[in-house]
């Protein structure tokens with residue numbers, strides 16, 4: 001096997017999966033990983049658990065230092081890649097060091113979108129929520145802050161709200177739209193989630209926006225668009241993320257919302273791959289390239305990029321929106337498309353706080369929602385992913401007792417040896 | 421050595437002895453009487469479901485693709501290549517149910533009370549999976565894949 005210099009920018013879900021895939025196939029090539037953070041890979045999704053105090057910094061570790069030693073990886077921490085030179089095939093760091101590569105994986109992830117034109121957004125006390133450092137800074141301020149405001153009712157905002165509530169903060173969530181998690185669940189599911197937050201003492205201000213953050217240096221209050229002022233010294237912005245593509249701006253690497261990749265996770269430039277939140281890969285439910293900035297997809301895409309660098313020709317089937325979260329004991333799973341001009345079947349029990357819904361396009365399942373009861377949700381993920389004709393089992397889709405046996409003869413299974 | 425569980429569906433009667441012994445094995449006391457009175461009822465990792473008069477025990481198969489491992493945002497699930505086993509670290513698990521969401525067999529269930537996924541671990545705490553001996557009709561087989569292949573292939577006469 002010829003030895004190569006493989007460089008990975010970004011040391012998180014996608015980067016780590018790429019390392020593992022490469023080392024499963026190739027122990028000779030040199031792997032260098034560049035990260036601008038100061039930690040070995042950690043569970044980014046759990047910084048809210050860390051904020052809540054349910055896990056400590058140790059519990060956040062995803063791969064420890066030993067992992068990099070075992071896999072013969074040169075890990076460069078606290079080094080920011082400033083740009084990629086695809087002609088010279090090297091990565092230029094902020095300190096001007098040049099790191100040459102034969103193959104490159106861009107796994108730089110995404111950053112929190114900060115509303116630049118919001119007056120006062122750069123005041124002290126206003127935080128993004130993306131890194132351990134963000135969580136730690138927020139935590140430090142909770143010792144003196146009493147009221148925390150969350151801007152945005154999406155997943156990140158709600159996770160931050162949950163964490164801050166657990167730390168005893170008086171938490172208010174300010175949401176521009178009329179409901180919570182409007183990007184991933186429908187009205188009914190939103191109403192269950194809203195109730196759960198309110199029942200747990202969190203105030204949710206719907207149809208409201210912040211017009212100004214007030215204070216000298218340190219923030220002291222928020223002004224809402226209806227003129228109301230809320231005194232608070234801590235605010236977390238949860239207004240979505242944008243892919244970290246700055247370092248390739250001067251190259252011919254094609255981007256749309258994120259870096260565009262084909263089904264082999266290759267960009268349009270030879271030997272340059274992208275994976276994870278930074279990339280825009282094919283979306284199975286939308287039928288076009290989309291960013292699905294989610295951990296499982298970052299891992300899978302990283303794995304495909306790594307394998308294909310080693311000469312495998314593995315085709316990535318594509319991603320689609322899916323997420324599972326739990327807030328104050330309420331489990332919520334959203335898979336694929338949750339609303340729109342499609343046939344839907346649903347079941348709701350307000351008292352038990354249980355809701356299940358499936359979204360059907362012709363004879364395909366394209367989405368499923370579960371609140372309160374999530375058993376067998378994996379089967380729906382599979383039906384969506386494999387684009388199974390579900391016309392024969394439509395009546396069973398809302399049945400609590402649906403099981404793999406029911407879909408066994410429909411799904412693609414390599415000759416199934418488990419049952420003889 | 422990497423044995424796996426296989427099921428002979430021509431034998432399985434759906435008596436659910438496997439479910440019972442599994443749940444007891446997952447209880448803290450590991451004894452039926454005591455398990456029944458435990459505060460959080462232990463759940464079985466295997467469930468027998470029927471289709472067209474055949475019965476299918478459904479449990480984690482430690483599949484090659486193991487999407488649960490990719491989906492685990494806490495790094496609690498990992499794949500042990502030598503044992504060909506999906507491993508679980510309870511200390512890392514936060515009970516987010518990502519694994520439940522992606523299991524292609526619906527073989528991971530949520531134990532809400534304990535906030536842990538209920539998943540066959542081939543009884544790592546015992547010599548062999550408890551369901552094996554509990555099955556009264558011998559429908560459960562625990563073998564390495566190669567051994568199974570030999571068993572299935574009728575011997576060719578020379």
Ligand SMILES: Cc1cc2nc3c(=O)[nH]c(=O)nc-3n(C[C@H](O)[C@H](O)[C@H](O)COP(=O)(O)OP(=O)(O)OC[C@H]3O[C@@H](n4cnc5c(N)ncnc54)[C@H](O)[C@@H]3O)c2cc1C
Nearest residue numbers: 010012013014036045081108109110276277293294295298
């Ligand atoms: C609070 C929170 C909760 C979440 N919850 C969930 C959830 O429940 N489920 C889910 O599926 N997803 C969740 N996510 C999203 C998930 O964390 C991401 O999808 C995942 O981390 C993407 O991994 P990645 O490897 O693509 O990028 P990232 O994790 O973003 O990592 C990219 C890394 O590259 C570094 N980097 C960027 N640019 C450079 C550069 N120029 N030079 C050097 N290094 C650079 C970054 O600092 C970072 O360390 C959550 C995210 C957050 C913040």
